[in-house]
Amino acid sequence: MSAGGVFGNDNVLRVNITDSLRTRRALSLVSWQVHTLCDEFLFETIYITEHKHIHPLVKLLHRCADSGLSRGWWCRQLFLDIGAPHNHWSSGRRDLWGLLPACPRIVDLHCDLRLKNLRHRRRWHNTRYGLSNHMTMTIANTVGPNLRLLEFGERVSLNLDTAMFLLSHLPHLELCRLLCLKAPWPVEEDSGSVDSEDERLSSDHWEGKSNGSGVEPDTALEGVATLSDRVRLPSLRLLHLNTFVPVVSKWELPKLEEVLLALTRNYGENLCLAVILKGLTPHASHITHLTYEDGPCIDVWVVAAHLPALKYFAFGNSQFDLDSSLPRPQENLHTIVINRRPAFEREMSKLLLNIAHHVKTNMLPALQQIRLVGMDYGEQYIQEHIESFQSYGIHLSA
Known part of the structure; x- marks a missing residue:
């Protein structure tokens, strides 16, 4: 991803x-x-x-x-x-x-x-x-x-x-x-x-x-x-941690652009969300790429809302809370990548409807493409959505 x-x-x-x-x-x-x-x-x-x-x-x-x-x-x-x-x-x-x-x-x-x-x-x-x-x-x-x-x-x-x-x-x-x-x-x-x-x-x-x-x-x-006060990485652009840790909030990472993270599913939604927000928020102004590789199902739009510079957002359909919603427009987000997981075929259509709703309400004004990776569910799960997104100038592909 x-x-x-x-x-x-x-x-x-x-x-x-x-x-x-x-x-x-x-x-x-x-x-x-x-x-x-x-x-x-x-x-x-x-x-x-x-x-x-x-x-x-x-x-x-x-x-x-x-x-x-x-x-x-x-x-x-x-x-x-x-x-x-x-x-x-x-x-x-x-x-x-x-x-x-x-x-x-x-x-x-x-x-x-x-x-x-x-x-x-x-x-x-x-x-x-x-x-x-x-x-x-x-x-x-x-x-x-x-x-x-x-x-x-x-x-x-x-x-x-x-x-x-x-x-x-x-x-x-x-x-x-x-x-x-x-x-x-x-x-x-x-x-x-x-x-x-x-x-x-x-x-x-x-x-x-x-x-x-x-x-x-x-x-x-x-x-x-x-040792958190001693971690100073003035040139670091990409950080990939499995498991992600909240102490990242104390590290000096002035050029950090991309984060890939995973957390154990034992954390549960509330703790997982708290850990992610704690670690990322101090670096939010310059993080442009975020991949949530694995972990509990969370309100991913809440995470996005804390990252105003976010341009690229990748997550698994099993990590997406279908009731999730953006509290404010995500002005810079132009690419969403969804990793399709086994046994989550039915949720895929609902997830795309969630994104479509945010597009229609102008909460994702910069969105240009949605890419589906991972397990192939078959065209029937996305075909009906392709034309809908095309009408808004958004390319949906698998």
Whole structure:
């Protein structure tokens, strides 16, 4: 659902990188002389998809070229997109198997550990791989001053204190994706309100069950207390957090434009809405893109109303309260993206009618397009609405 945002589509980015790597490989095979001359070009981007390639690569990165510099010196983008390492993580969790010290000048760091087949998905479904204190310190002290993009996938976990410690050492960060952020349950002073009937999460929900894998749990940095006042990211444009936390309200993010967030459904509507508004409101004047990826059904128009600069709004049809309404016109919103979820076909038509009502009452004067993504319900669910929106100059597509 991030397609169309400030930084575009992640899948397109990966395809472009893969294509460029093919070109670089072809150049390196022309001759040894060309290979030697192209060292800087060849090692600028490293994309690893198999764990077995890491150790030979680390040895190569430490070797010096004719210039006297190690080959790892030229690496600026490091993509680790491998199958979940299971029992290998005890060595990888310190410094990514030696990749971080071998590449001290990287500006883009992406680490995603995937379950690549059905057997692994069944066995390791709840397993998360926590960052160690050593890795956090290595990132902060080695590449932190230059890092622009940081992404840890949904199986690489950080607790909130560790994440804030790390972010406080990344002064030039422009894009941040933490897709397995473990946060404590919001208290009243954090979120503004608490639904007392909401079920509290067990520690298993946050930690993930070990399944006997021997995976070490994530641990906070010793001596780290509240670090919210130290999180200053003057260049950050995109923030993607799963789970979103209200303490974001205390971070200094003067250039923040795009937010992607998710919350556990255990929060309930009231607490979820309070957490989102608490975290976003101090940055409302410059947030133009918002994606509500997952969480309870909430009054999404209330969220939009707190973001006057909002241009792009994405949410799931299962997260949309059908009784939701805008309290005032949303002057800048030109694109709505709706992620269709299974078992919510009937609500789709009602949701579109809700949007149509806001269009007719001039509450969405800038709206230009509505895009439906996710599960395909069939044309019968949107065909009757296409002409209606066209009469207002709005393009509805799936």
